[in-house]
Amino acid sequence: MKTKPIILKLGGSVITHKEKPLTINNGAIRRLAYEISQANVSPLVIVHGGGSFGHPIAKAYRINEGFKDSSQMMGFSKTHQAMTKLNAMVLDALISHNIPAVAVQPSSFIITKSDRIKTIDNKVVKKLIETGFVPVLYGDAVLDSDKGFAILSGDQLVSSLATQLAAECIIVGVDVDGLYTSDPKKDKTAKLIQHITLQELKKIQHEVKEATATVTDVTGGMLGKISELIPAVEAGISVLIVNALKPDNVYKTLKGQEVVGTLIE
């Protein structure tokens, strides 16, 4: 590979309306496709989340608990199908903006072990990048060698791909400005953490872990997402969290311009 790829994560809360099952945020997807085409960076790998496509079905059939009874089988099929459809809509937007995007279905080549990716054979993703394509992967319902099946989150996939492809950086597009001191959707005094080191992050993570017996993640769930990315940060890959619902943020971040957000390094 000539240069290191940028890994762009598009959160499920950005590309779908999280509260409405199976509803995409068409405006956001089209705008993001336009921003990505204008930024025109290469090599680029895109990973998107499930939002209101994957999560409600997966939850209803308890896919994350693994294969416990045959009534879950149709749930696995339906979760997988919902993600394939969401992915097709993302691909439609990217292709219509002349981005040579190619869908790569995680469940076709990844089998997890107790929810975790052990090894990935990245030959297709690598060759797509080398050829000049933009591989597009996503959180997916996958087979699991211990549990029968599992949910592979887009965040775990991003971390694994970034490490194995020795990524330049990871850009995480979410529906808030970054990591806050408390949940910005509930607490108006919440302060954005614009820069955080791995050491500081681990300290907060530890404090939250200590507290989870009584309270939920004070950051509004962002810390949990970030935790998946720690292995990549440990491998020297910086992570930028930006609000992808705000126009131009993803464009500017791809171009290396300054954007309000959280930088982890």
Added chain:
Amino acid sequence: MKTKPIILKLGGSVITHKEKPLTINNGAIRRLAYEISQANVSPLVIVHGGGSFGHPIAKAYRINEGFKDSSQMMGFSKTHQAMTKLNAMVLDALISHNIPAVAVQPSSFIITKSDRIKTIDNKVVKKLIETGFVPVLYGDAVLDSDKGFAILSGDQLVSSLATQLAAECIIVGVDVDGLYTSDPKKDKTAKLIQHITLQELKKIQHEVKEATATVTDVTGGMLGKISELIPAVEAGISVLIVNALKPDNVYKTLKGQEVVGTLIE
């Protein structure tokens, strides 16, 4: 694996309207999903063709010639995307008939070499079968280690899967009754060959090859399709060609009942 899987191929001419670009034969797909659910055979692997989804785009961008110039890149993206969408429609029909079908994207784990599958890592397909799912694969635009990219036909995929999974048999659903002595769509005197041995098939194939300098495949293209399946027949797997546009044919064939068609063994 407990028992040997049946591989069911659904031709592009059956599930799409071949003359109208990007048009599915919704009635046929829904009826076939119903027949497959009623037959309720297990293990089962389904492979479908591209019909009017994959072929027109692949042809326009000369994807089968390999990567020659960058103008073909969007063509590869679009061909792949068209196949993903057709596959999603097939999956919708299967899932709505309560078949635990799971899409497996060939291009995510197969890289051909000069148009041919060299090795496939079938671990996902095998594990899906073992878990009780019905894997659904399809002809796809794939990366090629020699040509950059290539078109992997559903027929080549069927032959490869059947051999590697030691299939019980291959059922090929097409838009004619089977292999004829001449093209049944043009020649009213064409006779259906109801039974043919591997030796006889190779003899006809040789004669057609000798003649192709001046005439086209007299059987109306069926012989070309069958040729891809010869390796599977050589491995002892029988092939049944039936008209999948005629109601009950696929159901009866799956149940082992007699149907008008061509048996190769």
